[in-house]
Amino acid sequence: MWTLSGFVDEIDPDFDTQVEVATALGLTHIEFRSAWGTNVLALSDTQLARVADTLADAGLKVSAIGSPIGKIGIGDDFGPHLDAMKHAADVAHRLKAPYIRLFSFFLNGAEPAKVRTEVLRRMDALAAVGAAEGLVLLHENEKEIYGDIPSRCHDIVTTVDNDHLRLAWDAANFVQCGVRPFTDGYALLRPHTAYVQIKDALLADGTVVPAGQGDGEVAETMRALAADGFDGFFSLEPHLSAVGTFGGFSGPELFTEAHRAFRSLLDAEGIAYA
Numbered sequence: 001m002w003t004l005s006g007f008v009d010e011i012d013p014d015f016d017t018q019v020e021v022a023t024a025l026g027l028t029h030i031e032f033r034s035a036w037g038t039n040v041l042a043l044s045d046t047q048l049a050r051v052a053d054t055l056a057d058a059g060l061k062v063s064a065i066g067s068p069i070g071k072i073g074i075g076d077d078f079g080p081h082l083d084a085m086k087h088a089a090d091v092a093h094r095l096k097a098p099y100i101r102l103f104s105f106f107l108n109g110a111e112p113a114k115v116r117t118e119v120l121r122r123m124d125a126l127a128a129v130g131a132a133e134g135l136v137l138l139h140e141n142e143k144e145i146y147g148d149i150p151s152r153c154h155d156i157v158t159t160v161d162n163d164h165l166r167l168a169w170d171a172a173n174f175v176q177c178g179v180r181p182f183t184d185g186y187a188l189l190r191p192h193t194a195y196v197q198i199k200d201a202l203l204a205d206g207t208v209v210p211a212g213q214g215d216g217e218v219a220e221t222m223r224a225l226a227a228d229g230f231d232g233f234f235s236l237e238p239h240l241s242a243v244g245t246f247g248g249f250s251g252p253e254l255f256t257e258a259h260r261a262f263r264s265l266l267d268a269e270g271i272a273y274a
Helices: 015-024 045-058 079-094 112-133 150-160 171-175 181-192 218-228 251-269
Strands: 003-006 029-032 061-065 099-102 136-140 165-170 193-198 233-236 242-244 247-249
Touching: 003 061, 003 251, 015 029, 015 045, 015 251, 045 079, 061 079, 061 233, 079 099, 079 112, 099 193, 112 136, 112 150, 112 165, 136 150, 136 193, 150 165, 150 181, 165 171, 165 181, 171 181, 181 193, 181 218, 193 218, 218 251, 233 251
Parallel strands: 003 029, 003 233, 029 061, 061 099, 099 136, 136 165, 165 193, 193 233
Antiparallel strands: 242 247
16 A cells, blocks of 8 residues: 655645645645745744644644755765754654655765765765664755766665665656656666655656656556555655745645646556555
8 A cells, every 4th residue: 555645845834734735635644844934954842842733633644854954065064964864863753754855965066976985974874873763764866966866876875785774766856867767767776765756847848747747757667666566655746836955835736736646647557545
């Protein structure tokens, strides 16, 4: 049984509205990235307590913390960022989330091979936090970071070689790097993929579109995952209205459209989901 989730801050900045729409769509889980316009790692204890209470009242659980860990330059100071990772682990425990999403550092024009050693050192340190805290960290492929294409995502997860560092698959981000996700990356990355983010994009110009309407080979990927017996979370991250470095926005109507588009793909494939 596949479980649908989503970055509900794409619905509205207000957390109560996020929860209202999520429950109306039948979601049982959310991916928590921000509330009231504030990033998850910057929320106060009082705000986090309110989030936890609101989720409990609505019967919602958190599939992952959508953290910004790893979204700094590879030349930026890593010490404070490692502290932020430890805080992210505390937040994950507080909200009972099994996963934390992260990234592998903006290259800022550097050649990937020249910064590889430093990237891997940092990713190893982050994975050690995950292991110590009993949490799984999910590296998301993202344009302009080290792990932007399948070969470097594979390099990260196999070199660090820690069961607490796995991959989140984002088809649209691969497309925006000129990659055909299923054709170019599925066989290589499937053994390390633990989580799937749902958005699609056009190779021609990188425009983000609902799942199945772009070049992200979403249907082919879903079909293969079902055949492989994948059992996990699929998190909607539509980005249909606005896109930024640390998130995107869709609004209630476009988020609902994205949810409908992905469910249509699953129904067409006869894949059970909740």
